[in-house]
Structures are given as C-alpha cells and as structure tokens.
Amino acid sequence: MPQVTFRISRGSTHQDSQFVDYQTDITEGMVVLDAVHQIQEESAPDLACRWNCKAGKCGSCSAEINGKPRLMCMTRMDTIPTDQPVTIEPMKAFPRIRDLVTDVSWNYEVKKRIKKFKPRKPDAPDGTWRMQQVDVDRVQEFRKCIECFLCQNVCHVLRDHHKHDEFSGPRHYVYTAALEMHPLDTEDRIKDVKDEQNIGYCNITKCCTKVCPEHITITDNAIIPLKERVGDEFYDPVRKLFRIFRPGK
C-alpha cells in the first residue's frame, strides 16, 4: 500500500482542536494504531494517544475513525478507504485531555456508586458454591466488557444531552445486569436502576450495541431486562395495589 494521509484532531479541548495532516507508509496488515505509532516515531513524538495491549483486550485506544467509534488496534487499514485522508478524533462524550486522549474518570466514579456484589451463603461446607454453566452464560457475556467506553461515547443521552450527572450509561447497565443476573448475588439494585441510574432515559436506539467491540448485545440482553425488572417492581398495577395496602414495601 502507498503513503496514506491521516487527518488527526489535535488540541487540549474539543473546542480548540484542529486537524493536522500526517503522511505515513502503510504496509500489509497494519491497523490504525500502528499508523498512529509510526507518526509518533517519525514526526510527532508528542502526539497523545492512549493504548496498552494492541490486541483488543484492554479497551484503551477508543477513538473515532472516519467518524466511526472503534478501537484503533482492531481497525485494519485494509478495511477503510485510503484514497482520501483518514480522520482520527477522540471520543466526544468525555472531556479531552490532549489530542486523542480523553478524561474517562467519570465512568470510574459512576461504577463506585453501584452496590457491590453480595453473594448468598456458600452451598457447600467447604465454603464453595455450585453454579451450572447454563446459568452463568449470560453473565459471562456481560463480563466480556473491556471498558473501552465506546458505548458511553455513542449514547445520545451522554453525548448530546450531557446527562452525566443523572444517567449512568450502557456500560453501567451491563455492569449492573451482570450483578443482578449473577446466580449468587442477593443484593437488590432495581430501585437504584430506576432512580439513580435513570434507565428510563434510554430509548433503546441500540447505538451502544452496534459499536461494542466485544459484541455484547447490550440493549437486548442487559438494558431491556433491567427495564423490565423496573417495570415489574414499580409499574405493575397489581403490585402497585399491594403497595397501597402495604406501605413501605
């Protein structure tokens, strides 16, 4: 492959950023992250980019490539058009630190507020539990999450409406669903899902599911079941009636 132009968004804030063009040689099998590294080595050692594993396992190198939210390490150059400049921008739903790096610390704060795992008493005298594989398959799907926060990035409640103070976003619904559906867990988080995490803001456009590099079916398997549990617990007419007669329940 020939020289390709990369149009990289640089700057310390989203408002004051500008695109800078860099040319670099592309060889067989290269991914976008390789190109960014090559540009760092050749012409821009101060170009900021966050990465670790380069194998799609750590979720550090999230960015928007030609406008599409992806992991740079898993985007092969031969899958994107190179006859025109390839644009690389940081995620938009989080404040920018520099160039392609954003401040994602908000996600860590949100997670801390979700009630932790609380297992039932062990099943066996030696302190261990028994679980069937079929009962943990769903939870294991959620636990594949690599916390790349691409789902948060595309969620319009966060990206366009900036409801970071009220809405915890798809990543944390997946996290909560993994806890709620864990066969051993005894905690109840459904009231919080409704009142603190405000799952009602989600209108299931499935943008999060589409961008998940781990192919977790976020909307169908995590968000909708949580919405159903909220519905069952708080909006079921029969239960509502019960609550009138048994206040506090």
Add this chain to the structure above:
Amino acid sequence: MSKYTTHEYDVLVIGAGGAGLRAAIEASGSGVTCGLVCKSLLGKAHTVMAEGGMAAALANVDERDSWTTHFADTMRGGQYLNNWRMAELHAKEAPDRVRELEAWGAVMDRTKDGKILQRNFGGHKYPRLAHVGDRTGLEMIRTLQDHGIHQGIQVHMEVTVVELLTDGERVIGAFAYERDHGRFVVFKAKAVVMATGGIGRAFRITSNSWEYTGDGHALAYLAGADLMDMEFIQFHPTGMVWPPSVRGILVTEGVRGEGGILTNSEGRRFMFDDIPDAYTSSTSDNEEEGWRYVTGDKSARRPPELLTRDHVARCIVREVKAGRGSPHGGVFLDIAWIKQHISDSEAHIKKKLPSMYHQFKELANVDITQEPMEVGPTTHYVMGGIKVDGDSQMSTVPGLFAAGECAAGLHGANRLGGNSLSDLVVFGKRAGEYAAKFAKDNSTGQVNDDQVSKIAAWAEAPFERGNSGENPFTIQSDLQVMMQDKVGIVREENELNEALDALEKLKARAEHAAADVNRDYNPGWHTAMDLRNLLTVSEASARSALQRTESRGAHTRLDHPDKNDEEAKVNNVVRKGSDGQMLIERIPITPIRNDLQQIIEENK
C-alpha cells in the same frame, strides 16, 4: 525547586495488575491507609491480557491432584532453581485465592456438577487451570478492581513512578508524575509494594504492552535492592507472526490445552521428535493417546505440545532454522483439525477460545476453526526480578516489598503457564499483609529534599535538550533490535559481550533523549524517561546471561548447550555497586527441606 503535590499513605502499592490490586485489597483490609498507583487506567494493566487460566490444585476435574503435585510440577518446570518456599506457599495457597475470587464475584467456567472447571496446560500433571474461556486475566482484574473500589483504596490512575525515595537504607516513598499534565507527585509511605510487571518492551518481538519497561525492577535496583535470575526470560512459544504489525501478540497455550497441534511445513507433528528425559514417562508417544489426554482420559499421557514453554519454543526455533517453517517464519498451530474427532468443532472452538477466534479473524484474516495459525516465539515473561523473602515478600531493602512478575523466585528457570495468575493473588496478598504489618511497626520516614530536586531536574531534562537531542523512540527501537538479536532465545558469550558494549553506547544516547512541546500527555517525554529502566533491566539480563555458563530452562547458550551441575546450585544476583557499576554475585541456593525433597522424589 520544581513544584509537586504530596500524598501520604501507610502502604503505597505501585502497579495495579493482579498482584498490585490484591496487595492493596489486603493492606487496606488490615486497617492501614493505602494508595494504589497505576501507570495506565485502572483495569488496563497487563493482567488483562492473560488468557489461559490460573493454576490451583482444586482437584475439581481430577481428584488425584493436590498441592504436593502442583509443587513438584512447579519445581520441575523451574529446573529446581526456584525459591522452594515460594513454590510451597504458592501450591498450598492458590486454591484459597481462586475460591476467594469467586466469593468476590468472578464467574469462572463450570464443571458438570457446578464447580470451577479446570483445563490442561503445559507442565501441569493434571487439569489444573481455573479459567473463563480464554479471557481469564480480564475476569481476574475486573473482579479485583470491582471489589477493590469499595475498600477505601485511593487510586492514582495514569501516574508513573520515576524514583523510590529513601531515608538511609529504607524506602519511604516515591517520586512520580501524572500523565495528563505532567505534574510531579511525592508519595510518602511507611511501606512500598512493587507490582509493576515485566520487562518485555526491551525486546522487538514481544507480547507485552508499552508499560512493560521494567520499572519496578530498575527502581528497586537503583534503591539498592538485589535482582535475581535476570537471565531467565520466557519466550512464549506461540506468538502471532503475521502480519508484521501484530508480530508477537500472544496466542494462548489454551489452544494446545484444547487439543491444538504444532506441525511443520511437511505436516509433521515435530514435537514428538524430542521429548526431554524428565518428561518421557508422562508424555504420550503417539497421536491417538495425546488426543485421549486432552479429552479427559485419565489413563492417557499428555501430548508433547504440552511440554514446558522453554522446550516448545526451542523446538519451534529448530524447525524454522532447518527450513521446515511456515511461509512467514513460524510453524503451524492447528486447532481446526479436531473436526476429525468432534462433529460441532466450529462451535466448540468458538466457545473455548473466543478471543483467539476474533484475534485471528480480525487481525490476520484467518478462521482458526478452518485453517491453522502461524506462530513463533515471543518475549512474554521474566522469571527474574526483585529478590524477596518467600514468606513476607520483602526485598533486601527494608520497607520495599515486591509481588507478581517483578518479584523473583517462584518460577526458577522457567514458569509454567497458569502459575502467573495464581502467583499474583498468592503473593499479592502476602505482600499486602506484610507491608501493612511493616507500616504498623514503623514510623514515617524523612523525605530528602535533595533527592527530590535531583530527580525532578532529571525528569525535566529531556525538554532542555531541544533540537540537539535525539528522538527517544529511535533509541528504544535500536535497543529492542539489539536485545532481540544478542540476548534473545539463544545466546553465546561473544554476542552477550557485544550486547554489553552496545548497552553502554545506548546509555550515552539515552542521556540525550529529547522531548518537545509541553508536559501534557506527551509520549515522547514518557519514553525518554522509560529508557533508563529499560537499559537497566537489559544490562541485568545480559550480565546474568553471561554469568550462567550452561543451558537451563529459558536460558539457552549455544556455547554451553548442556546443563551444568555446578550452575544448578546457584542463583545469579545483581546489585548496584557503590561506584554505580552493576555488580553480579552468585548466591548458593538454600538447601531444600527434607519433606519437600521427598515430595519431588515421589513425583518424579
């Protein structure tokens, strides 16, 4: 003097992979204040890349397993250079540490009767690795992370430590910078736990990320600690070899544990051609028996693909050198062949090895359920590290503890797959426990302002060099090529001497590494500073490799191809001399306890 902010803790943990997180959980749980410094974001440390599993003699799949067998396997795998006390503690305590992860929310794969499932791995006599498909490390780090955030641990993300602060002999804190805006930080601590991982970035072909620059090794060394066994660097036999940009990325041993076979360009399963004496009685000599083993037949012996990593890597190098390699200089690793035995092999492979399937599909355009992978050795792990006391994990410097990959001892000359994840939690816990105890017994040390201003000036220096300085990436890349070439899988005296000469020149160049623009999230600046650590660990490895005139475990000398009984009695230790030169000392191995020796004999 440069400005800095100060944080004060009883225990400071540097590194937030499995060992660091486990140490922090233990320390904070025992009633002391604890700060946790991570070079990256929380949950992104190298543990996340561990694939195959966590070795622990739970005996869920084969009731014959016990800590004694695990201990004997670990010692045999390490060619008896291991710290036997650590091997003993590890084998005894790993099952509890695995069960504890389950109590904290980990969801491991299950047996039919609902227990934690265990799989086969190289060098382990019985199926012993608790796992989650091929993403066990992610499960471990997420479990520890999600448990740890409710423990009151103060987490400092994207902060890099550049020097340990000392008060007399004792370590009393650390000097660091924050990645986002380059501000300096001083951590004062009564005890410090190093859990910084490995040194893989010193080599060109590696499964390790940019973080793995030997920080813990080098910082401890510079603070006066002993490093041990630095000649033993594990080259994992199966890394990707094609395309070039993914060269070195790990292909889990779990592929072979699930029945994957290694073949050369002639289609021959070459691992049958050379089975070491210590393993002949436990290794199958025909394909049919090997298959029965991986499908759980307890009377069968394991296939030769599951021999130890050092041996498999050497066999692959042999095939490639003999001209029987794959088109891109590796050999073939084939899991697709199991369709001869399993009707729904495609679904089976995707279920057992999901991330391998995606990795090859997305990065190499190879469907592993249909065709073989091309693989070759990749720098993966360093057995050597900070010399520690087996029980407490304290280094030779008071107040400085180490756990996980940056500590030495457990693995000897070669680590068994799966023993790393269990190492992290067993010795992470111990380091946290004993560091907390040390903190309770000792007062805060006195920070030496002179040391702080010197290191701050050193950190700022790359910006002062401007255009006269050299691009740090070029120096790093030259170092990686040189180390791969001269201190790689096979070594010899003249090449190791050349490596030491080359390192002197690279050190001089590193003093001129320059950075530009400003201190905000500036990778060029970070690399300029990382060079010092990379060069320190590279020198330690080259010197130790030169000292060991034999081939043992992961250390192969062309000029000394055999084992040497005299060398079997010593560990090589490096430390900083008073004039700043690196000294090397041969330390006799402590004679093993009789009961442990007996266990080894019984398992031979």
